[in-house]
Amino acid sequence: MRVLALHPEKCTGCLRCELACSYMQTGEFKPAKSVIRVSPFEGHTSYSPYTCTQCAEGWCMTACPVGAITINAAGAKDVVDDRCVGCKLCTIACPYGTMFYDPDTRKAFKCDLCGGAPACADACPTAAITYEDTATTDWIGDFARERTARLLVVG
Amino acid sequence: MRHLIIGGGTAGINAIRTIREEERESSEITLVSAERPYSRMVLPYYLDRSIAESHVFTATAALLARWNVKTHVGRRAASLDTRGSVCTLDDGATIGYDDCLIATGSSAVRAPVPGADGPGVHSFWTLDEARGVIAQVRPGRHVAMIGAGFISFTILNSILALGAKLTIVEIAPRILPRMIDVTGAGIVEAWLQAHGVAIRAGAAVTKIEDAKSRTRLRFKSGPDIVCDVVVMATGIKTNLEWLKGAGVHVNRGVVVDERLRSIVPNVYAAGDVAEGRDLVTGQPTVHAIEPTAQEHGRVAGANMAGRDVTYRGSLLMNIVEVCHLDVASFGAWDDAKAETFTGLRAERPAYRKLLFTGDRLTGAMILGRSSDVWTTNDIGMLKGLVQSGVPLGSWKEYLRKNPFDVKPAFIASKTTAKLLPETVLGRPAKAPGDTPVAV
Numbered sequence: 001m002r003v004l005a006l007h008p009e010k011c012t013g014c015l016r017c018e019l020a021c022s023y024m025q026t027g028e029f030k031p032a033k034s035v036i037r038v039s040p041f042e043g044h045t046s047y048s049p050y051t052c053t054q055c056a057e058g059w060c061m062t063a064c065p066v067g068a069i070t071i072n073a074a075g076a077k078d079v080v081d082d083r084c085v086g087c088k089l090c091t092i093a094c095p096y097g098t099m100f101y102d103p104d105t106r107k108a109f110k111c112d113l114c115g116g117a118p119a120c121a122d123a124c125p126t127a128a129i130t131y132e133d134t135a136t137t138d139w140i141g142d143f144a145r146e147r148t149a150r151l152l153v154v155g
Numbered sequence: 156m157r158h159l160i161i162g163g164g165t166a167g168i169n170a171i172r173t174i175r176e177e178e179r180e181s182s183e184i185t186l187v188s189a190e191r192p193y194s195r196m197v198l199p200y201y202l203d204r205s206i207a208e209s210h211v212f213t214a215t216a217a218l219l220a221r222w223n224v225k226t227h228v229g230r231r232a233a234s235l236d237t238r239g240s241v242c243t244l245d246d247g248a249t250i251g252y253d254d255c256l257i258a259t260g261s262s263a264v265r266a267p268v269p270g271a272d273g274p275g276v277h278s279f280w281t282l283d284e285a286r287g288v289i290a291q292v293r294p295g296r297h298v299a300m301i302g303a304g305f306i307s308f309t310i311l312n313s314i315l316a317l318g319a320k321l322t323i324v325e326i327a328p329r330i331l332p333r334m335i336d337v338t339g340a341g342i343v344e345a346w347l348q349a350h351g352v353a354i355r356a357g358a359a360v361t362k363i364e365d366a367k368s369r370t371r372l373r374f375k376s377g378p379d380i381v382c383d384v385v386v387m388a389t390g391i392k393t394n395l396e397w398l399k400g401a402g403v404h405v406n407r408g409v410v411v412d413e414r415l416r417s418i419v420p421n422v423y424a425a426g427d428v429a430e431g432r433d434l435v436t437g438q439p440t441v442h443a444i445e446p447t448a449q450e451h452g453r454v455a456g457a458n459m460a461g462r463d464v465t466y467r468g469s470l471l472m473n474i475v476e477v478c479h480l481d482v483a484s485f486g487a488w489d490d491a492k493a494e495t496f497t498g499l500r501a502e503r504p505a506y507r508k509l510l511f512t513g514d515r516l517t518g519a520m521i522l523g524r525s526s527d528v529w530t531t532n533d534i535g536m537l538k539g540l541v542q543s544g545v546p547l548g549s550w551k552e553y554l555r556k557n558p559f560d561v562k563p564a565f566i567a568s569k570t571t572a573k574l575l576p577e578t579v580l581g582r583p584a585k586a587p588g589d590t591p592v593a594v
Contacts (some may be wrong), residue, residue: 039563039566056582089534092472094539095538096532096571101525106205137575138572138575144567152561
C-alpha cells in the first residue's frame with residue numbers, strides 16, 4: 001500500500017500542505033480543516049507535518065457504531081458522509097489525534113489519501129511529504145525527540 | 156459448532172461479525188435479541204430528525220441472513236443452564252449450544268420517586284423509549300430532564316434543536332458527576348445557562364404528578380416545575396436477573412477473564428453486562444460504554460471462532476458536546492491518588508486536566524469549544540498517551556507548565572511507534588463491508 005511518508009528534516013514550515021489539503025477536503029483554503037498539520041519544534045526553527053498513519057487497527061473504523069468508516073480504493077480509512085451521524089466516537093477512539101469533527105457539516109473527517117493522489121505531497125515544494133509504497137511508521141518521533149531536547153533542558 | 160449469541164447490541168453483533176471473519180469452517184450461529192439490532196449511540200440523531208429511523212439499525216434481517224444467522228428477534232432469554240448448555244427463552248423455546256455469549260446489556264432505571272412511572276415520564280435508552288420521547292418533544296414545549304449525567308447530555312442538543320425549552324434537574328450539587336470534575340462542571344453549567352438552559356442542581360424530586368395534561372415536579376425544597384415532558388435519565392442497571400442460578404460468577408457484571416470467558420469455559424460475556432479488565436487500573440470493572448462493548452464483542456467472537464486472543468483491557472472514554480462545547484475524558488480521570496496538572500483559560504473557555512502515575516498519563520480531561528478543539532490533534536493524542544502508557548520522562552514537567560501543549564510531548568515520546576503495532580485482534584481490522592459471507 002502507498003502511504004504518506006514524512007521527511008521532517010526537509011520541512012520548511014511553509015504550510016502549503018495544509019492549504020492544499022483543506023482545499024481538497026473542503027473546497028476552501030482553511031488550514032483549520034486540514035487533516036495534515038505542521039508543528040513547530042525547537043522554537044520555530046524546525047517543523048514537521050503530521051497526519052493519519054492509516055494504522056492497521058483502524059481504531060476510528062472499528063469504533064464507528066454505524067459502519068460509516070470504511071477502507072477506500074487507495075487503502076485509506078475513509079468516512080462515508082451519508083452514514084456518519086457525527087457522534088464523535090471515532091475522534092476519541094483514534095489514539096493518534098488524526099480524526100476530526102467539523103462543526104459546520106456535523107461529520108467526522110480524516111485523511112483519505114485524496115483517494116490515491118494526495119494533494120499535500122503534490123503541494124510540498126521540498127519533498128518533505130512523499131507518497132510511497134512502503135510500510136507506515138513513526139516518521140517524525142526521532143526528529144522531534146532530537147529537536148526538542150534543548151527545550152526540555154531549558155524547561 | 157453451534158454458537159449462541161444472547162443480545163443483539165454492539166457486543167453481540169460485533170461478536171457475530173468476528174466469528175464469521177475468523178472461523179476456519181462454517182459454524183451455526185443463533186442470535187436471541189429482544190429488539191431489532193440497532194445502535195444506541197445514534198438515537199440522539201434520530202431524536203432531532205437528522206437521520207431516519209432506518210439509519211439506526213446495525214444488522215438488518217438481510218445482513219443477518221447473509222451472515223447465515225438464525226434469529227429469535229423479539230424474544231428474551233429467560234434462563235441459562237450452563238451444565239446442560241441450554242438457553243430457555245421467554246416463550247419457553249430452548250436452544251442448545253456449544254458455546255454462548257452473554258451480551259444482554261443494560262437498561263434505564265428511574266429514581267424511586269412517586270409518579271416516576273407515570274404517562275408523562277420517559278426514559279431515553281432503547282429505541283422504543285426514543286420513539287416515546289420523539290413523539291412528545293416539539294417546538295415551544297417545556298422538557299424537564301431529571302439526571303444530569305452522560306445520557307441526558309447526549310440528547311440535550313437534540314431537544315434544543317427541536318425548539319423545546321429545557322430544564323435540567325440533578326440531585327447532586329453539580330452536573331456530570333461521573334464524567335468531569337467540579338471545575339469542568341462549572342464551565343459547562345455556565346455555558347448551558349448562557350445558551351438558555353435552566354439548571355437546578357442539588358434538587359431532590361419528591362413527587363411527579365399530573366397537572367391538567369402537563370406534569371408537575373415537586374421538590375424537597377424550592378418551587379415546583381410544571382412541564383410538558385419529563386425525561387428521566389437517572390442511571391442504568393446491568394441486565395443480569397435472568398442469570399440467577401446460571402452458574403456464572405456475577406459481581407457488578409458477569410466476571411470474565413482476558414479472553415472474555417466466564418468461569419464456565421464455554422460461556423463468554425461482553426459489553427455492558429460483562430465485568431472485564433480496565434486497561435489503566437487493571438481492575439475488573441463494568442464500563443457500560445460503546446467502545447468497550449465493541450472490543451469485548453470482537454475479542455469474544457474471535458475466541459469463540461477458535462482463535463486464542465487475549466485482551467489488554469478496556470479504556471474508559473467519553474465525549475459529549477453541548478451547544479458546540481466539547482467535553483471528553485479518558486482513563487482514570489477521577490483518580491485522587493494521581494498527580495494532577497490542570498490548565499484553565501476561562502475566557503475561551505478551555506480546560507485541561509492531566510493525571511499522572513509516575514511519568515505515565517493515566518487519565519485526562521479536555522474541554523473546549525468545538526471550533527477550538529478540532530483545530531488541534533489533542534483529543535486523540537490524550538487518548539493515545541493514556542492507551543499506550545508511554546513513559547513521558549521530562550515531558551511530564553513540561554506538561555505541568557504547559558498542559559495545553561500536548562502535541563510535542565506525544566510526538567517526541569514516540570507514542571506513534573508504540574501504538575502502531577497495537578491491534579485488538581492481532582491483525583488489521585476489516586472494513587465494515589468486508590465480512591465474509593457465510594455459506
